[in-house]
Amino acid sequence: MQEETLLKPEAPQDGNKFFIFNLNTLIGLIALAGLIVLYGLYFFEKKSESESLPSAVQKNGKPLSVVFVNLDSLNMHYDYVKVLRSDLEGTGKRLQTEVLSEQNALQKEAADFQRQVASNAISEEKAKGIYESLMQKQQALMEKKDRYTQLVAEQEMNMNLRLIDTVTNFLKRYNMNYGYDYIMGFKAGGEILIANDTLDITKDVLKSINQEYGKRKK
Numbered sequence: 506m507q508e509e510t511l512l513k514p515e516a517p518q519d520g521n522k523f524f525i526f527n528l529n530t531l532i533g534l535i536a537l538a539g540l541i542v543l544y545g546l547y548f549f550e551k552k553s554e555s556e557s558l559p560s561a562v563q564k565n566g567k568p569l570s571v572v573f574v575n576l577d578s579l580n581m582h583y584d585y586v587k588v589l590r591s592d593l594e595g596t597g598k599r600l601q602t603e604v605l606s607e608q609n610a611l612q613k614e615a616a617d618f619q620r621q622v623a624s625n626a627i628s629e630e631k632a633k634g635i636y637e638s639l640m641q642k643q644q645a646l647m648e649k650k651d652r653y654t655q656l657v658a659e660q661e662m663n664m665n666l667r668l669i670d671t672v673t674n675f676l677k678r679y680n681m682n683y684g685y686d687y688i689m690g691f692k693a694g695g696e697i698l699i700a701n702d703t704l705d706i707t708k709d710v711l712k713s714i715n716q717e718y719g720k721r722k723k
Contacts, residue, residue, distance in 0.1 A: 569686040575707040576692040589664045600653040
């Protein structure tokens, strides 16, 4: 009997991940909705005592109060982000384990089938049936992998939206005590290339937001 070539499922590569988590999205999407990043805002040093600030950075004739939060630090040290990351990674690991288990089982079936074909242990008609069954299982596995990847992506998006909402609402409450005109988000490689460290309120924001989160969990 002529040996048929079986399209074997891809063997998992060492360290290969089915589900790729772009957790930097948790930073990238924290545009802190409602807290505007000022692309057109420029800071000018006064060249003389008589020189006034440009109108673009004045409010009722007074300089605007602008501070920033380091989003990299927020992503790393905000306790709620840690919970979101753990949930997302847990879901991905569970789904990946399921897919890998089914893939390994399918590979064993394929290897056994090829041994039977090579030794002429089964008829051509039976071999054709087994081959078609294996192809169907492989297609179903690929569809499940795609479906699970989409599921993880949707979970990540929902978590991002929850995080944006949580941080934005917190900063609105936080700013009631300070009255800053703008609270901007700063991160490495972001739109703001240089920021004056004296305007950094990240430490105080992290302390306050983690305290609030801790009380909310109780």
